[in-house]
Amino acid sequence: MQVSARPLAQRRQCQAQQLPQLRGATRPRKARASAATVESSAATALKQSPLQQYAEELGSLDTKQRLQRVLQIARSSCGMSEQAKISDNRVMGCTAQVWLEASLDPNGRVQLTADSDSELTRGMCTVLTNSLSGLLPDDFLQVEPSAFAPLGLGPNVVTPSRAINFANLLETARKRVLTLVERLPSFPSLLISADALEPQGDFAKAQAQFLKPDAGQVDRLVQVLSDKKIGVVAHFYMDPEVQGVLSQAAERWPHINISDSLAMADRAVKMAEEGCKAIAVLGVDFMSENVRAILDEAGHRNVEVYRMAEAEIGCSLAEAAESDSYTQYLQQAASRPGPALHVVYINTSLRTKAHAHNLVPTITCTSGNVVQTILQAFAQVPDLTLWYGPDTYMGRNLAQMFTSMASLSNEAIAELHPAHTQATIKAMLPRLHCFQEGACIVHHLFGSEVTQLVQKAYGDAFLTAHFEVPGEMFTLAMAARERERGVVGSTSDILGFIAKKVKAAVEMPFPERLQVVLGTESGMITSIVRRVQGMLREAGRSDIQVEIVFPVASEAISTDQTLQSQSMPGGPQGTVEGSLSSLDPQGGNSGSLGTLPGGLSVLPGPAGGEGCSAEGGCASCPFMKMNTLEALFKVCDRFGTPGQALLEAYRPKQYTQLINGRSIAEAGCEPILHMRGFQRSKALPAALEADIKQRAASIARSAATS
Known part of the structure; x- marks a missing residue:
């Protein structure tokens, strides 16, 4: 940690000159000889710090006068020495250059100095550092951003970026003080x-x-892929060795794509449209199943799809959705009166999607669109009850997010979804159910x-x-x-x-x-x-x-x-x-x-x-690490040769059973297609909405006649 070249006494004198000169204002108390003899809460310490004086003065001013006062504070600021304006003291990610240093004085109290190349930011830095200097470390570390709200320097007064810089400055100061009192x-x-x-x-x-792959492996892969017209779709979670070779090869063979699970099937379809005869899928088994199903739906049944292992490439989350408890969860959803929708995470097998849709109207989601899917569903279908699964953590996080959202203003909620208000968010919370027994090991x-x-x-x-x-x-x-x-x-x-x-x-x-x-x-x-x-x-x-x-x-x-x-x-x-x-x-x-x-x-x-x-x-x-370069080369080398017959175990799982006269692949693909429709129109597809209402009506009729 860098320490200012100026003596401590000189820094304190400089800080004192910048404080508000208020009639009858309480001056900051002098530090006692030993910090060990001082016991005070953070709240009490702040009340006795210059923060109270700044709050009284700035709170009495209108917006224009407040900004002028902060600029005046900046101009009288001692700032930091040029020697202290080094990269180690920079506050990361601010829109202006901001520096901050922290030290402990002989009495064990925190001393802060800060500076910026922006005059307004320098003034805000000075207010913060003067307010917090002199606190004991334990008190300092208990200070919350809300303590500075009375200053009236929020985004309604200064630009949002400067208000954020102020919050980030406090977080950086907290980190710097922690490094002074313990080893992090x-x-x-x-x-x-x-x-x-x-x-x-x-x-x-x-x-x-x-990250800098072997050039020979890159050359070999490009050669076999281009000669045999093979496309490759891989997930972000591949081993770095595999990704390094794939990324380098993609610069010379355009039909290689590394993405999340949603984009993998889409890119596979595009590769098939551009002439690829086979698609190698580097991921877990539900990903290759999805690629196979979406290719079939798009009319590319002649394009081969291969996994990268003879053994099953599992997934703890997908396995949770195959459990008896998940079936019971969906049966509960199907037995409840009123309209119901099951939102299933895309990281599940086709079999899960098919069986789920057979029990409850189902739409898939991703981590990127799940919030909007749920908000739109509640807005579009009155009295809906929604069942999310199988990821327990994501479900709990969604519930937490929506609970927090209910405390926002109607204007803020409308920015997230125009059809919702505080009242509608609060009304939907009791009707949102989340599965409690599924998680991704990652x-x-x-x-x-x-x-x-x-x-x-x-x-x-x-x-x-x-x-x-x-x-x-x-x-x-x-x-x-x-x-x-x-x-x-x-x-x-x-x-x-x-x-x-x-x-x-x-x-x-x-x-x-x-x-x-x-x-x-x-x-x-x-x-x-x-x-x-x-x-x-x-x-x-x-x-x-x-x-x-x-x-x-x-x-x-x-x-x-x-x-x-x-x-x-x-x-x-x-x-x-x-x-x-x-x-x-x-x-x-x-x-x-x-x-x-x-x-x-x-x-x-x-x-x-x-x-x-x-x-x-x-x-x-x-599981992802079961996808190796050796396996990829084995599949590519055998494809288009008599050895292709040995790749049967590398094909995605083939489901032979039917559900209501439809194959597992066809039935499991329908919730995915509903999601595609939602992504295009930002609304639940008409067919899905009709299905929700028809099944609810059927349950109501059965209840009435029983």
Whole structure:
């Protein structure tokens, strides 16, 4: 931490000259000889700080006078020495350059100084640092942003960006003070610049080593794909080694796409339309099933589809939707009187979608469109009861989001959905049901322990979180989102958020270093690196760096089901070392980390491998890592040869049973097509709305005659 070159006495004298000169105002008390003899709450300390004086003075002024006073404070500010205006003291992501430094005086009290190249921002910085300097660290760390509301410097007075800068300055100050009083945890990270990568920590080194792939493998892949007209669709969560080769090959063969699960099927259809004879799907089994079904629906039954393993490539979330408890959940929905709609996450099998739609009118959703799907459904169908599943964490996060939304003004709610008000949001809450026994192993471990570490050590960073993370991480990311420093959504949303922040940095005339916590699967790093470096190179900016932080540790965790049948990266086949209770770095029992909702257990995997960690979060999906380059080359080499007959086990699962005279594939595809219709029109398709009402009427007739 940088310490100002000016003596402490000189800094205090300078601060005193900037304080409001109010008749009868209470002056800040002098520090006693020993901080240990002072015991006070944060509230009491703030009342005795200059914050009270600033609030009284600024609160008595109108908007114009208030801004003039802040500018006057800026002009009288001592600021910071030029030697202190270094990158280590920068407040990240502000629209102006802002610097902040913190230190402890001999009495153990916090002393802050800040400066900015914007005069208005400098004045706001001065108000904040003068208000908080002199507090004990414990009191300082309890200060909430709401304490500054009486100043009247919110977005209705200053521009929203400056109001956000003020909140970010407080969060940065909190982080700087924490570093003075304790040693903060440090997660592995990858520092990205236009032409270089700097990994910090073993986990980051493991991710970075494949970002520059072997040229021979790239050449070989491009050759076989182009010769045989094979397209490749892969999920963001692929192993970095696989993604590195695919990304490089995509520059020479256009029919390679890395995306989230929704876009994979769409891109496969486009590849078929442009002449591809086969599609290789690198993902879990429900993804290849969806690709097969959507190709069939689009009239491309002659285009072959292949998975990347002979064994099943499972998914803990998809398996939860295949359980008896999920069937009982849907049967409950089907038996209730009144209109009902089942919104099912796209990360489920065709069989799940087909059986669900047979019981309850069903539409699929993604993490990117689920909020609008639910809001539109309640707005479009009076007295609707909605059943969401199978992701328990996403369901709880939705409930939390809608509960918070109910406290917004009608104007703010209308911006999110024009048909809703406070009254309609409150009315829909009791009619929103969420399944309680399903979770994705990738996001399960972003729970309370990792969230506390992220909040403490990276509270001033940009925070990204997938919609499937547990509620603690969701809440933290939503709070960061309010300060324009966070995003909650799909993998595509996360990538777009990072790109937006890089774009903003590129447009500024000064150097910048952004720090981003990656609250989802580590496999996204390949796409992030390519996007960030592409933007920096195009802009010709060598003075901007983006640090991606992995909230994980190097130890791996895999599921017991996978380890029994698969050789996981980094360790021998079938290895299960220890029990989950031994994973706690303090030697305690990690408890809830051991079991996913629905009962699927999580066990430690091969040491040094990729996977989840009880110390951090979830590093890597063990199911996705079953998609290897070796398997991709095997499929491609055999396709179009007599050896193609050996690829039968690599085809997506074929369902032979019928549901009401329709195949599983056809019936399971219908909820997906309903989602396609919703995406085009922003309304539930007419056929789905009619189905909801007809089934409700049928239940009512049956009840009347029984």
